[in-house]
Amino acid sequence: MSENRKIAEDLIDAVGGRENIHSVAHCATRLRIMVNDKEKIDQERVEQIDKVKGAFFNSGQYQVIFGTGTVNRIYEEVSQFGLETKSASEQKTEAIKSGSRFQRAIRTFGDVFVPIIPVLVATGLFMGVRGLVMQEEILSLFGITPDHVPENFLLFTQILTDTAFIFLPALVAWSTFRVFGGTPIIGLVLGLMLVSPSLPNAWGVAGGDVEPLRFFGFIPVVGYQGSVLPAFIAGIIGAKLERWVRKRVPEALDLIVTPFITLLVMISLSLLVIGPIFHTIEQGILSVATNVLSWPFGISGLLIGGLNQIIVITGVHHIFNMLEIQLLAKYHSNPYNAIVTCAVAAQAGAALAVGLKTKSVKLKALAYPSSVSALLGITEPAIFGVNLRYGKPFVMGLIGGAAGGFLASILGLKGTGMAVTVIPGTLLYLNGQILPYILVNLVAIAVAFALTWMFGYSDKVKKEIEQQ
Structure with missing residues (x-):
């Protein structure tokens, strides 16, 4: 055998x-x-x-x-x-x-936003590379200054960095229709309608340069560039409406009638009801999150860095995807990523300490690859295979994440993207932040490693746990 x-x-x-x-x-x-x-x-x-x-x-x-x-x-x-x-x-x-209704809701939320993340990751990397290229030290190598950069080059970089966020409602509506059983192309068109150039630009309205349209004299109607929640809610209702209509329309007329009714009803509902209400709610959520992330004395970094991997274990961490997308869409920066990357790096440090300290060949063979995986941004092998299995290493990793997150918050680190952390995440900090980014990761790793080495693990404890 x-x-x-x-x-x-x-x-x-x-x-x-x-x-x-x-x-x-x-x-x-x-x-x-x-x-x-x-x-x-x-x-x-x-x-x-x-x-x-x-x-x-x-x-x-x-x-x-x-x-x-x-x-x-x-x-x-x-x-x-x-x-x-x-x-x-x-x-x-x-x-x-x-699972419970709450667990199913969180999974569904993740199913909507996870497929969108790769293009937002790419956009974040483009922002990081542009930040690196536009630094005076780099431009001087080519004998030019920022004032001499060709306008066509700047336009090219804007296409790379702005497109995904301008048409974000289209991506969200497409994915939401897909998950909730609607026709994805109808969701895509509905999302594109929400950012139609015929509507006042959302960023122009926010800057005071453009006035919103007024329907019935009191309903403000604008485009929803960079918005998430209105497209998400419109996608849920739209998918359900499409399915309801399709069941009641003769098959011979389905191709014409179903998309016609769905788009007509949903764009009217989205612009006049869903958009104004949920855009306001979205702005409130973003305001609260921004205030929390800007708490003084590094408190937000301490709390988020320390608790993040507990949230990952529960499986509800996908709910923060919307927050990161909103931060990037409005501010083109993401302080949440800088803190979370420390939480990830710390679990790598704790797993590495276990691997170096144990005399078990099998555990070494598990701990070393797990720590490397965590350094690449994937903590599941380190958490479930090593740290959580023996308890204390996981706790020491949480402390290391809190220490690194605290420092990241104090230094004001902000990534240009989302979803990539630790080593791959360096590409999000090429705009003059690379050295402090490396520093906070090293602090998180070092604290978790030192605490695990001194207090978090011994082969004696391993034997006792495995005998229980």
Whole structure:
């Protein structure tokens, strides 16, 4: 019997046998198992299986971390035992049906905004690169000053950095329609209508240069460039309206009538009711968040940096995507990212300390790759495979995140994008902030590492935990 087949067999037994497995899927690093009864899972036995780098139950799935490449081979072996296999997206759809109403709502929120994030990441990187190129020291290498930069070049950089935020409502409405069962192209057109050049520009109105249109003498109508919440709410209602209309329209007329009614009703509702109400709410949320992030003495960095990874464990961290998008759309900067990256880096420091201190070859083989993964912005292997498993290292990581976040807040660090942290995140701080960015990450890592080394881990504690 091959090694991978033995691992697959042991894993199936450890999760309660074939009769306890509903379906199996995999992503880039994890085997995702839908089980019938989670109480039948032998967690300790799973973690002792060779090549397993951690296992946890999340979003209705039992997720076993194997790592890139390895997971594909294990999946192939598992699928040969006659189990039902599904794609990761199919299983995720099925998993969404489980959990509390609040958990399902958060997952749905994440499903809407996660597909948008890659283009916003790219936009943030463009902002960072532009900030680097436009520095006097860099321009001097080409014998020019900022005043001599060609206008066409500046226009080109604005296309790269502004487009995604100008048409943000179109992206949000498209994704919301997709998630809530509507036709995505109808959502896209509805979102584009919200930023139509026929409407007064939202940023011009905010700056006092343009007056909003007045419908019925009192309803202000403007474009919603850079706005999130009005498009999100319009997308939810629009998708439900489209489905309602489609059920009542004869099939022969569906192609014409359904999009016509949906767009007519929704753009009227969006401009006259949803937009004015939810744009005001959105501005209130942003104002509160901005005030919290600007609390004096580094208090916001201390709290957010210390609590962020606890929020990640609960799975509700996707709700902050909207906040980061709003910050970038309005201010073109994101202080939240600077604080969160310290929380991520600190978990890497704690996992590294465990790896260096333990004499267990298996734990070293788990801790080292996990710390590298965290330095690349992915903390799940470090948290679930190492730090949370032994308790104190995770707490020391929280303290390290608080220390780094405190310093980031004091220094006023602000990223030009979102969703990338630690090493990849350096690209968001090329606009003169790279050295303090490196400093706050090193502080977070060092504090978490030192505390874990001195107080957070010993092989004696490891043995006691594993014997419980």
